[in-house]
Amino acid sequence: MRTTTPQEDFIRGIWKENPVLVQLLGLCPTLAVTGTVDNALTMGIATFFVLLGSSLLVSMFKSVIPKEVRISAYILVIATFVTIADLVLHAVVPEIHKSLGPFVPLIVVNCIILGRQEAFASKNTVARATLDAVGTGFGFIIAMMIMGSVREILGNGSWLGHPLLGAHFQPWVIMVLPPGGFFTLGFVLLGIAWWKGRSAVAVRPRRWPHGVTTEVGGPAS
Amino acid sequence: MRDLFWIFISSALVNNFTLVLFLGLCPFLGVSGKVATAVRMGMANIFVLVITSLTVSALNTWVLPHAPYLQLISFIVVIASLVQIVEMAVKKLSPTLFRELGIFLPLITTNCAILGLAILQTNRGYGFTEGLVFALGGGAGLTLALVLMASLRETVELADVPSVARNMGLVLILAGSLSLAFMGFAGLFSS
Numbered sequence: 073m074r075t076t077t078p079q080e081d082f083i084r085g086i087w088k089e090n091p092v093l094v095q096l097l098g099l100c101p102t103l104a105v106t107g108t109v110d111n112a113l114t115m116g117i118a119t120f121f122v123l124l125g126s127s128l129l130v131s132m133f134k135s136v137i138p139k140e141v142r143i144s145a146y147i148l149v150i151a152t153f154v155t156i157a158d159l160v161l162h163a164v165v166p167e168i169h170k171s172l173g174p175f176v177p178l179i180v181v182n183c184i185i186l187g188r189q190e191a192f193a194s195k196n197t198v199a200r201a202t203l204d205a206v207g208t209g210f211g212f213i214i215a216m217m218i219m220g221s222v223r224e225i226l227g228n229g230s231w232l233g234h235p236l237l238g239a240h241f242q243p244w245v246i247m248v249l250p251p252g253g254f255f256t257l258g259f260v261l262l263g264i265a266w267w268k269g270r271s272a273v274a275v276r277p278r279r280w281p282h283g284v285t286t287e288v289g290g291p292a293s
Numbered sequence: 294m295r296d297l298f299w300i301f302i303s304s305a306l307v308n309n310f311t312l313v314l315f316l317g318l319c320p321f322l323g324v325s326g327k328v329a330t331a332v333r334m335g336m337a338n339i340f341v342l343v344i345t346s347l348t349v350s351a352l353n354t355w356v357l358p359h360a361p362y363l364q365l366i367s368f369i370v371v372i373a374s375l376v377q378i379v380e381m382a383v384k385k386l387s388p389t390l391f392r393e394l395g396i397f398l399p400l401i402t403t404n405c406a407i408l409g410l411a412i413l414q415t416n417r418g419y420g421f422t423e424g425l426v427f428a429l430g431g432g433a434g435l436t437l438a439l440v441l442m443a444s445l446r447e448t449v450e451l452a453d454v455p456s457v458a459r460n461m462g463l464v465l466i467l468a469g470s471l472s473l474a475f476m477g478f479a480g481l482f483s484s
Binding site: 096099100103104144147148151152154155158159174177178180181183246249250251252253254255257258259261262265266269 | 312313314315316317318319322362364365366369370373404405408409412413416456457458460461462463464465466468469470472473476
């Protein structure tokens with residue numbers, strides 16, 4: 073396997089393999105706490121911290137962790153960093169911590185973090201694992217900011233608490249409610265699919281043209 | 294009794310785990326392609342949620358008052374090992390049940406819905422009975438959401454949607470409409 077350059081390690085997580093927008097991992101926090109930009113940003117930074125800390129520690133100790141219990145070991149490392157993040161957020165930004173609810177402790181089960189440990193940090197040097205964690209962490213923060221900005225601007229007419237759209241703007245309340253999360257991510261993914269397929273779609277035949285029946289409608293196997 | 298009823302209704306409909314609280318989205322988006330699979334996934338979830346609720350009640354009574362900072366770590370470790378033990382026992386005692394639910398158990402042992410239940414049950418101060426009802430309600434809500442989603446996806450499977458919407462975009466917009474419908478249940482509490 074070709075080894076990647078440091079730039080590739082860093083950039084990969086931000087765009088080509090963005091954890092949320094391309095790999096569709098870690099969707100629970102992406103949908104749940106992006107009602108306002110400050111919640112989304114806090115969550116992004118907390119996840120960034122946990123990912124960086126875990127990747128550092130796991131890549132340092134990769135040779136001493138027995139293969140059979142590696143997943144449990146990773147989860148313990150992650151849980152330790154999440155506990156630190158939880159206590160720090162509670163002390164520094166108590167109001168945001170309260171509105172994030174159970175989602176700060178739930179960083180433990182965020183697939184992005186465990187995924188990077190298993191796929192990258194456990195097999196590579198400390199320096200490359202750090203670059204990869206920083207890139208993936210930034211990718212997550214960017215996705216959270218996109219979601220949070222769309223939802224706060226449309227749902228509340230403000231950005232990071234600053235009024236943006238003037239007094240005549242009628243807020244789309246639905247955007248800050250749970251369905252808004254699904255709709256926003258759905259439309260962001262549609263946008264990305266459209267952007268990626270702009271050139272390819274013209275030559276690719278449609279998968280199910282009119283009048284074609286497949287065996288899918290028959291009895292389930 | 295009345296309180297228990299409302300805990301059940303609240304966790305199953307008004308604060309549906311998947312569609313309103315956003316817990317357990319991975320199975321909701323990943324395993325909702327076929328109704329039959331969705332039902333089995335829901336059942337496996339109820340099973341693990343009940344085990345979790347019992348574990349959390351025990352830990353909250355005997356262990357965590359002495360070491361509150363161990364909350365997260367002990368939840369994960371104890372729930373994961375207990376589910377594995379139960380899985381072995383089920384495999385031995387009832388191979389039929391294991392065939393139905395077995396493959397899902399390792400997948401859901403540490404998903405958000407399971408750990409979310411543990412944390413919410415602790416934060417809300419639910420005792421043994423309330424926790425159990427909360428777990429059953431949450432599991433029922435999750436199963437309901439999964440089955441509804443799978444039915445919708447089976448229905449639109451052959452629809453001629455624009456090619457950009459063939460993958461997750463369409464699924465998320467369907468989920469949003471479903472979530473919108475569940476917002477209606479919020480009116481149950483004001484009356």
